[in-house]
Amino acid sequence: MPTQGWSELGGRLRAMREAAGVSLNAMAAKTHYSKPYLSQLERGIRAAGSDHVTAYSRALNVAADALSGPSQDPLRVAHEWLVADTPVALHREAGRRVGESLVDELERRVIELRLLDDTIGGGDLIPLVRRELADTAEVVKCGSYTEPVGRRLRIVVGELAQLVGWVASDAGNYLEAERTYLDGVSAAQEAGDSALAGQLLSSLAYQMSDVGNPADAALLAKSAVAGARTASPVVRTLLLERVAWANARSRDREATRRALDAVDDAYEERSPGIAEPHWVYWMSRDEIDVMAGRCLIEMGDPVSAAPLLTAAIDGYDADHAREVALYQTWLAESYARAGELDAARGVIERARSAAADVNSVRLIRRVEAIRRLVS
Known part of the structure; x- marks a missing residue:
C-alpha cells in the first residue's frame, strides 16, 4: 500500500x-x-x-x-516525520491539559508509523518510532488527564512499544527490543488490554525463537495465548502463529501441527462484525500459508513448503520489498533442502538484490545464511 x-x-x-x-x-x-x-x-x-x-x-x-492514489517515497515520508515536531511537543509548548484530540492524533500516528514499517527497513524507521514512544510515555508520566484518556494513552504506549520492539529487532537491536516489549506489557496491563499484552509477549517470543532459546519462546508464546482469552479471532490467529513457530524451532512436530490447526480454526472465526485492532491488519491467508511453509521446513518437509510459499509470494504487494525478500529466503531454503540447488540459488539471488535496497539487519542476515547453505 x-x-x-x-x-x-x-x-x-x-x-x-x-x-x-x-x-x-x-x-x-x-x-x-x-x-x-x-x-x-x-x-x-x-x-x-x-x-x-x-x-x-x-x-x-x-x-x-x-x-x-499515487505512491510516495517512504524514506522521504520518514524524513518528514523525523524533522517535524510531534503532536506531544506542540502540546507541551501550549501547556494544555491532555484531552481526546491529542489522543486521537497519537492513535492516528501510530497507525501511520505501523504502515511505514511495511515499506521501510528497521534501520531507517527506528529513530522515528523511538521518539514517538518517548514523547507519548512522557505524557503518560507527567500529563494531566481523565481516566478514560489515560487508558487510551497507555494503549498507544503499548502499541508503540510493540512497534519499537519489532523495528529494533529488525535492526538487530535485540536487547532494546526485549526491554521495550516488556515495558509495553506493563502499559497494556495498566490499560486493561490483555490482547495487546499478549501481542507484546508473543512478539518477544517470536524474537526468542530466532535468537534465543526456542523452548523458552514456546512457553512464552503459550502464555501470551492463555493471557488473552477474550482476544478476537484474528488476534488469536496471530498469537497462535507465534506458538507454531516457536514449537517448530524447538523441533516439536506434534505441537507445531496442533498449533497450525488452531491457527486455521481461529482465522475461520473472523467476521466483519467482530472488531479487530489495527495491529492485525496485515494478517491474511497468504501470511498463514507463509508461516505454515516455514514450519514445514523446520519439521523436515521442504517439498510441501514450496507451493505454499510460492503462491503467497506471487500474491504479495511488491512495495513490501523486505517481506517479499524474506519469504523468498524461505522458498530458497525449501528448494535447497529438497536438493534443488539451482532453483534455490536463483531465488536467493533475487532476495539478495532486494535486500540491497532495504535497511534491515534481519533480512541481510537471513539472505547470507541461505547463500551459505546453497554455496
Whole structure:
C-alpha cells in the first residue's frame, strides 16, 4: 500500500464507489463486508488497508492504484516525520491539559508509523518510532488527564512499544527490543488490554525463537495465548502463529501441527462484525500459508513448503520489498533442502538484490545464511 493517511484512503474509496454509482448496500453484498463496517472505513473511523483496496478494486472493476492514489517515497515520508515536531511537543509548548484530540492524533500516528514499517527497513524507521514512544510515555508520566484518556494513552504506549520492539529487532537491536516489549506489557496491563499484552509477549517470543532459546519462546508464546482469552479471532490467529513457530524451532512436530490447526480454526472465526485492532491488519491467508511453509521446513518437509510459499509470494504487494525478500529466503531454503540447488540459488539471488535496497539487519542476515547453505 502507498503510505498515506487511512482516513484519506477511506475517503478515496467512498469517492470511487459513489462515482461508480454503487450504494453502500450493494458494496456490502459485493465485498461481504457489512454496511456499517464499510461506512466506518469510508469515514475514517476504521483504518482502511490493502485488503479493503483489493475488495473495492474487484467490486468496482477498477485498478487498485486508482483507489489507493499515487505512491510516495517512504524514506522521504520518514524524513518528514523525523524533522517535524510531534503532536506531544506542540502540546507541551501550549501547556494544555491532555484531552481526546491529542489522543486521537497519537492513535492516528501510530497507525501511520505501523504502515511505514511495511515499506521501510528497521534501520531507517527506528529513530522515528523511538521518539514517538518517548514523547507519548512522557505524557503518560507527567500529563494531566481523565481516566478514560489515560487508558487510551497507555494503549498507544503499548502499541508503540510493540512497534519499537519489532523495528529494533529488525535492526538487530535485540536487547532494546526485549526491554521495550516488556515495558509495553506493563502499559497494556495498566490499560486493561490483555490482547495487546499478549501481542507484546508473543512478539518477544517470536524474537526468542530466532535468537534465543526456542523452548523458552514456546512457553512464552503459550502464555501470551492463555493471557488473552477474550482476544478476537484474528488476534488469536496471530498469537497462535507465534506458538507454531516457536514449537517448530524447538523441533516439536506434534505441537507445531496442533498449533497450525488452531491457527486455521481461529482465522475461520473472523467476521466483519467482530472488531479487530489495527495491529492485525496485515494478517491474511497468504501470511498463514507463509508461516505454515516455514514450519514445514523446520519439521523436515521442504517439498510441501514450496507451493505454499510460492503462491503467497506471487500474491504479495511488491512495495513490501523486505517481506517479499524474506519469504523468498524461505522458498530458497525449501528448494535447497529438497536438493534443488539451482532453483534455490536463483531465488536467493533475487532476495539478495532486494535486500540491497532495504535497511534491515534481519533480512541481510537471513539472505547470507541461505547463500551459505546453497554455496
